[in-house]
Amino acid sequence: MTEIVYQSISPSDFFYRNREIAGFSNPSRAVYAAVRELLENSLDACERQRVPPDIFLRLTEVSASEGGTSIYIMRIEDNGTGLPSDQIPSAFCRVFYGSKYTLQQSRGTFGLGGTITILYGQITTHQPVTVTSSTGGDIHEFTMMIDIERNEPMILKHKVLGNKKGWRGTVVQLQMEGDYSRIKSRLLDYLKQTAMVSPYADLTFVDPGGRLYRFERGTDMMPPLPQPVKPHPHGIDVENFRRLVSVTKARSMKEFMTGHFQGVGSKTADKFLKLAGIGNRTRPSSMKPEDIVTLVRAAREFKDFKRPDASCLSPIGEELLEKGIRKELGLTENDFLKVVSRKPSTYLGFPFIVETALATGPTIRKQYKAGTTIIRFANRIPLLFDESSGVIWKVVNRNIHWDTYNVSSDTPMVVVVHVCSTKIPYKTVGKEYMADQPEVEKEITNVIRTAARSLRLFISRSIRIERERRRLDIFAKYLPKIAEFSTKLSDKEILPDIEPLLIAVGRPLPEVEQKIKEVPTIDG
Amino acid sequence: MTDSVIDETERRREATETSLKQLGSLIYEQIQNREFPWIMMQSRSSDNINYDDELRQFILGDRTVRRHSRNVRNIRPFTQFIWTAWFARELVRLRKTSTLREVYYSARGQRDIEFTGQTESDYTITDLEVALNTPRESFNIYPKDRGAIFGDLNIEYTFPPAYEGRMKNLTDNPDGAPIGRSLTSSKLVGTTADKVIVIEKDAMFSRFVEEKVHEKHNAILIQTEGIPSRSARMVIQRLNKDMGLPIYILTDGDPWGLHIAMVIISGSAVAAHLRGLTTPDAKWIGVWGTDVLKYKLPTENLTENDLKRLNELKKDPRYVDDLWQREIDIFLKMGRKAELEAFSALGLTYIVDEYLPEKLESL
Known part of the structure; x- marks a missing residue:
């Protein structure tokens, strides 16, 4: 007989054993994931504070070990909200402790990105993390480690410093094992795309070689903060429903429905509960598990709820996205850029918004190879891996017939797609690409088509201008020769004046050029 | 006799040069008048080629075409045309001869004028013949030598300059005298x-x-x-x-x-x-x-x-x-x-x- 030992493991222990699902699968991906988690936390902190982010990130190599992996010190400084001193240890050194559990759009979802990074640093270097933070008062500096088995912070040192200048923000410094050289280009892409989608942020990165990369702020304008909203009945699952039922203070199911969900008024609640066969006076605490299942199923069928509220979303907006793209791609007025932001739609009870941008022109031609380059964002996070598995790739390469928009296969073009939602339909835990959820796929297809219609105008006008220019070139090339040889042939001494003829053929050009300037203002 | 031969050749040479020069003046004036240069000539399309029973040869009909420089497609051929006219005049003026092939290659030496093939340059030369109603031999442009002549025929060279006035009897060479540009431009003296x-x-x-x-x-x-x-x-x-x-x-x-x-x-x-x-x-x-x-x-x-x-x-x-x-x-x-x-x-x-x-x- 074998004795089977069942033991519960702490969340820290779970992530210690399964760290690849958070993206720390190998030393180079670990560097990428760590930067991403800490940087996104910093950006979120600044946005909550409504200050344009100033973020400084530095990677310093401490010692090289064999096989390309090294020990790095990673330091990130932001000017965000900062944390109250009593929350710092738990916020950074306890898994599943965070501020991100309401239903509103934010970059991370689990709220454990920072902690998992610290955890990874600790298990690869056995060094503590230092967190320095202030909400405007005293500055608190904690040196901590995670007690993995108990999922609790171990404070090694706590210093309180004066704050005469009123600094607000957070600094995290930790050590970790990683391989920077193999991830360098992806990491720089990631920073560039982050700067593109957050043009109000100022990012500075010093790499292990001491090289400084600066992504300057392009504007102080920030998008509105997303509002926390109640869940929509279409998007709720049995477990969430059960939890709500167990904690609610509502005394009847009608009160429960109107109080805990969006889009449910008094009449709608009556109608829905009648349809589900549950009395509107039933006490929530008396709901049996099978009742809950019935109710959740009925909710999915019921059509009369209001559409999910999109105020919990924070799209970048056409103006900001255009600024960010112009800045990071270095577009000039000769390039084409069309940004389209659509109205919210929903899938399975979750609101989502798709924004897109198409860019082409001489600047794109210089930077990118011929063909289409896709830049993907989900809730303002750049998605860099597994591009061809995702729905955006499918839309760009399968659903859109580019030749109907005069785009040939060798036209260098950048397609930017941003999907924001309270729940991004990621296909895997790695969160690198989106599943082809039909509503989302349709919406992405439509938004790109809208932008592509402007692109078609631009391209056909470019072609016309090019033809016009070539026409002028030809006259400018041959008229002087005709003048020259007719002069020689007729024994004249002075060349005839071809200027009036050149002016005559050149006249249409400014009109065409005027037209091309109008293109970007054309509404989709 | 000899003097009159030279005079006759010289007169023809001058007439050719004059017509080429007039062509240049025409185009020069058009440009001065702010006109895109053009010239009219008889059409050579097959529906404008008729057989003349009296002349017993094909002749061109009344239909004319305009070669002009008004659009992108035509300005390059027009430029080639005017260059060819200038090139012909230089040949005549310098008393040099050339072949169709040489004309093609001479244009290759000119930026932007080069013909895409000899067919194109031959066509342009034919244009010049039609426009000025003058065979290309008068412009000193000849095809490759082909054919020979033999017999008791006395000729007097007018060309090349070094042979001017020299007499020759065509029984001298049993293989026959090649019918080249010197022989073609010679005066037939007696037989x-x-x-x-x-x-x-x-x-x-x-x-x-x-x-x-x-x-x-x-x-x-x-x-x-x-x-x-x-x-x-x-x-x-x-x-x-x-x-x-x-x-x-x-x-x-x-x-x-x-x-x-x-x-x-x-x-x-x-x-x-x-x-x-x-x-x-x-x-x-x-x-x-x-x-x-x-x-x-x-x-x-x-x-x-x-x-x-x-x-x-x-x-x-x-x-x-x-x-x-x-x-x-x-x-x-x-x-x-x-x-x-x-x-x-x-x-x-x-x-x-x-x-x-x-x-x-x-x-």
């Missing part, structure tokens, strides 16, 4: 011959020289190496018109031979814009279909291509005369053809000793 025999093939020409046909029949001999070059046609025309010599043509007895004779007599559609290249009174004396039967010459079958060509010729306006229609019918009926060399079956010299005298006598 004791009373006829010209044109032969399609150089081998048969050599046989005729060897057998002293020029002495026995008091003839000038010309070989054309197939379809005669324009230079050869000009020489034949001048021997006929200026010196009053009758022209007799001997070709293979097949549609291609018939056509060689016809090109000498009535010219080609391609040269419809030119005069002075045809010799309407020249006579085709063989090899006729009738001869093939009469002399029982060894023959070959007419190919499909031959048959197709014969049927084309039958409908051609140049072939309306009885002789042609009769011979075409005989060939079609026989389904056979015979080359000049076929007479060798009857003995190497049979063609010279028997056939030729009989033919000349029968005329």
